[in-house]
Amino acid sequence: MNLATTIITFLFVFGGIVWFHEFGHYFFAKRAGILVREFSIGMGPKIFSRQKNGTAYTLRWLPLGGYVRMAGWGEDENSLQPGQPVGLVLNDAGKVAQINTSSKIQLPNALPVEVTHSDLEKALTISGYVAGLGGNVQTYSLEHDATIIEEDGTEIRIAPIDVQMQSAKVWQRILVNFAGPLNNFILSLVLFILLVFMQGGVQYTNTNTIGEVVADSPAAVAGLKSGDAVLSVDGEKISSWPDLTTIVAKSPEKALELEVKRENEELAITLTPKAVESNGTTVGQMGVYAPLKTDLASKIIGGFQLFADNSLAIFKALGSLFTSFSLDKLGGPVMMFQYSQEAAQSGLRTVLALMAILSVNLGIMNLLPIPALDGGKIVLNILEGVRGKPISQEKEGLVTLIGFVFLFGLMILVTWNDIARYFFQ
Structure with missing residues (x-):
């Protein structure tokens, strides 16, 4: 029972702050006219998906937060490979309305095509050999809002260049990148205010x-x-x-x-x-x-004060990393699981306090100017605004890759250190 309670607490805390972070990106991307191809609750294999207003809403097996997949952002893929077999569903005007790349789904009215060339971003065309039509290459135009069924069966929109992240204004992209951490700050502040109300007031x-x-x-x-x-x-x-x-x-x-x-x-x-x-x-x-101050204003101000105090503590901890770095000052999922175990034993208020602290922590960490984090993306957006022209995709991709490798390596070291502390001490 203790293990089950700990797991549920961990999923609630970790999943909640990650989902809320991703929802910030999702909301402001939609407002900026950027195509959100998928919004997922959970990770891993798909359980269920439904497409609405251009976005595939999916539920996946691992209940560890979720992710938002915006057109032209991060690792978003928008291409077909030469030689790849696909099924094309044409509309009444003869344009491609649906592309099936999944072997798990059969569309009886789809044309079987072996792709020779495709452009799903600018020209919106797909060329290939059509079974039963001889050896000539056929070229078809795509609807702007055509969909593509991926290998796992998830149906998402194609991403023409005009709805991709880089087509939005610089200030809109900055806001989209900042929205994830902003949502973490909002969640943390709301939870701290709620904790003060649950306590009955703020200590005087x-x-x-x-x-x-x-x-x-x-x-x-x-x-x-x-x-x-x-x-x-x-x-x-x-x-x-x-x-x-x-x-x-x-x-x-x-x-x-x-x-x-x-x-x-x-x-x-x-x-x-x-x-x-x-x-x-x-x-x-x-x-x-x-004694407690129990009036409404004092409770709300008390929540803001808790938020400010915890934010300041995180900045101090970050500062200490630069003066005396130690892996023991960092924590990953294993440490979060341990904290969840302790919080679950102490009750709901402790769980909410842990969630509030971790949420503001995630928001601040994501704003660090490290490539692959939201803060690194914001720095690139600002540089583009100052230069008056975008940074080449090759350079941006290289910088992001370097940041990703750094963070991935650090995550492995932190996780191993957490395991050593949690299981062998």
Whole structure:
């Protein structure tokens, strides 16, 4: 049951943030007039597909996020090979409306053709030998919105040059590339705000008043109550929540003398903080929470503050990679699985917190100016805008390939390091 819960949590967290990232690309590509040939939920072999408004919506077996396939973007393929057998379905005007390249699907009204030449982007023609028509090459024109059935049976639109990524304006391409990380930021912010609402409000720390006392904790045993104001600890004046927590953290299993004000009465209470492990260090814990601000504005502002704090922490972590690089500072799917296991054991709030942190992490990492990442693509878009002309596809492809090889190699090293830490330590 624990393993099943962990797997479900991992798929929910990892799949959710990746799907939301890809949906950002999808939404803004559609708005820019770029053909989205496929939007997939999951990876691997196809379970189901349906084509609507030029996009094939597919469901695939591996529920690990998904992907969006835009015309002329990334590894999108839009060609047929000489000698390739295909079936062509013609419309009433004699133009090709459908190209079948799959051996799994038979179209009874399709012309069997052995391709000699094709241009699915500009001329929109396909030439080849037609069975039963002798040895002459026949050439057919394609409908602009013709579809092609791929080997796995997925039917997608062909991608004429006017609906490809590079035909959109530079600012539109920048927005499409930025939209994935933007969606991750939006998801993270919404989840942090939701967490504050689930918590009941945002902690107010500029006070010495206790908000909640945990049952059976050292504070409860000592007689502290919600609403008590801690005036001093061992004679040291307390004016804010950090003042209190700092002293308590430094005093595990040490008796502390607290001066407490309860309504109009001042009390002397002896409390011994419990010793707990935190990041490899033993600290004291008394079992109290700061009071909460419960008004709507405070909750929303609190969500924004959590988002900002976690974003800043990620930037600091990135900075430390440049000053003292270590694979232990990076994590891949194996580490995410481990975090999912810990979160699943702690409950829904911890799962949502993990999802929020990983989502903003994914957004920031994808904006790094590394070829093959969204940030690298944005840099190329900006360079094109400055130069006033596009970078050659050969150069862009080479730069992207270098970035992909770098990221793939780093992913292998990080994954191996995660496996070593997770299974052998």
